Amino acid sequence: MPTDTIDSTALSPSVNGRPIRWAAATGLWSFEEDQAHYLGPAGDSPQRYGLALTDRDLRDGSVQVGIKLSSPDVSAGVILGFQSERSRYIVAQLGAYERAYTVTEFVPRLAGHRVGWFSNELGSRP
Amino acid sequence: MTVDGVRVIESVLAQPLSGHQLGLLAFGPAKVDFSKLRVQSASPRVFVAMQFGAPFDTLYQEVIRPLVKDQLRLSLIRMDEVAGPGIIFEDMKQQLAEAQIVIAEITAPNQNVFYELGYAHALNKPTILLAQRGKELPFDIRSYRVIFYDDSIGGKPALERSLRKHLEAILGET
Numbered sequence: 001m002p003t004d005t006i007d008s009t010a011l012s013p014s015v016n017g018r019p020i021r022w023a024a025a026t027g028l029w030s031f032e033e034d035q036a037h038y039l040g041p042a043g044d045s046p047q048r049y050g051l052a053l054t055d056r057d058l059r060d061g062s063v064q065v066g067i068k069l070s071s072p073d074v075s076a077g078v079i080l081g082f083q084s085e086r087s088r089y090i091v092a093q094l095g096a097y098e099r100a101y102t103v104t105e106f107v108p109r110l111a112g113h114r115v116g117w118f119s120n121e122l123g124s125r126p
Numbered sequence: 127m128t129v130d131g132v133r134v135i136e137s138v139l140a141q142p143l144s145g146h147q148l149g150l151l152a153f154g155p156a157k158v159d160f161s162k163l164r165v166q167s168a169s170p171r172v173f174v175a176m177q178f179g180a181p182f183d184t185l186y187q188e189v190i191r192p193l194v195k196d197q198l199r200l201s202l203i204r205m206d207e208v209a210g211p212g213i214i215f216e217d218m219k220q221q222l223a224e225a226q227i228v229i230a231e232i233t234a235p236n237q238n239v240f241y242e243l244g245y246a247h248a249l250n251k252p253t254i255l256l257a258q259r260g261k262e263l264p265f266d267i268r269s270y271r272v273i274f275y276d277d278s279i280g281g282k283p284a285l286e287r288s289l290r291k292h293l294e295a296i297l298g299e300t
Contacts, residue, residue, distance in 0.1 A: 020163060027152065036160040038152035050152045054163070057146040060226060061168040065150070066161040074154030083145025090143065091151055092127045092135075101134045103127050 021055035038076065053082065067094055077102075138223040141250035170297060171201040173225035173251075175242035177234040178206050181277060185256075190229065193286055198293060200227075222246055227296050229289075232267070233258045243267075252296045254289065 022031040027050025028039040038050040058080065067076050077093030086108045096102045127135040148165060152158040172194050176182050186204065195202045203221050205214070222228065228246040230239060232255055246253050255272040257263065259281075263272065273292065275285040 020165075025149075034161070034163045036150055036163070038150070038158040038160070040155055040157065048153065048155070050158075051149060052151075053147060053149040054165075056148040056165045058148050058165060058167060059146050060170050060224075062166045063148060064162070064164040064166075066159075068159040068161070069156075070158065071154065071156035074152060074156045074158050076150070076152040076158040076160070079147075079149040079151050081143030081145045082147040082149050087145050088143055089145060090139070093151070094129075096153065101127060101129060103135045103137055105139065 023053045024050070025053050026051040038074075051079070051085075069095055138249070142226065142252075169199060169201045170226040171203055171221075171224055172293070173222055173228045173242075173246070174202065174204045174231075175228060175239045175246070176204070176231035176256075177236040177239060178204075182231055182234070185231065185277075189282055189285055189289070193289055194229075194293070198290070200293075218242060219245065222251065223249060225251060227251065227293065228253045229256065230254070231256045232263065232272075233261050240264075254292045254296070256285075256289075 020034055022029070022036060024031075026042070026047050027045075028042050029050060029052050030037045030039065031052070036052050038052070041048050041050070063078050063080070065078060069076060072095075075093055075095035075097075077091050077096065080090040080092070082089045088105065088107055090103065090105055092101075092103045094101060096104070127133070150160050150163075174186065174190060176186060191202060194200050203225060205218055205221065208217055208221060222242060222245055225246075228243070228251045230243040230246070230253060232239060232243065243253065243255075253270070255267065255270055257272050257274055258277050259274040261274070273285065273288045275281050275288075
């Protein structure tokens with residue numbers, strides 16, 4: 001699978017250039033400096049996804065990351081504006097929802113429904 | 127959102143996010159490699175809606191700009207300072223959409239200022255309203271908190287303090 005780069009602009013003054021710290025919240029992950037590897041869901045967990053958080057806050061600026069999908073069965077992206085899984089946040093993804101590119105807004109009061117949904121309708125995965 | 131340098135999706139949020147943490151997400155049973163994560167932060171942007179010209183330019187040059195740009199180190203946008211070949215109306219909408227805070231000086235009954243203020247409210251942007259003391263405000267915005275100031279040398283320090291307090295409060299909660 002090719003490597004694509006997501007560059008997503010969102011809403012933060014923070015110190016740039018210091019090493020990134022990681023925390024695996026859901027799923028199996030390994031980390032090394034500016035790289036993260038999602039290894040798959042954790043054991044018999046019903047959660048079929050992985051969530052890794054960084055020590056970075058972003059109010060205004062940009063995020064850039066290379067993403068390599070090992071299988072057509074996976075999708076991946078960047079979460080912006082995260083506070084908890086029960087608060088509003090944005091996800092910019094590759095390969096999600098049978099689309100090449102999506103930006104999705106999750107609104108917890110709507111039980112996590114997607115209320116913002118954008119795609120280039122290519123129908124092909126990156 | 128850009129992919130390999132090509133813009134593929136663009137959107138304006140209906141309202142600002144309250145969280146700011148950055149993370150990675152992956153769905154499915156197989157491996158995903160994320161590499162070269164780069165985070166580039168920028169200063170929060172403050173959009174100023176006000177009538178251009180005297181006496182409001184003095185307020186902008188002597189109070190708002192020194193406080194916002196020089197002391198608080200925030201990006202400051204006033205539409206007459208935005209240079210570019212685009213349509214002004216579209217520029218205004220874009221700048222307001224990208225701003226985190228909107229300061230509106232509403233002493234003068236200026237349609238452009240109130241249009242920008244209404245647009246900012248529609249986008250749920252935090253707004254700070256300024257008006258000279260004694261000004262009768264339009265009914266629709268009387269419920270908003272307004273910083274009333276004296277247009278005098280003595281009024282400047284008080285306005286600076288109030289404006290700083292409001293800006294810091296908003297930046298602390300967004």
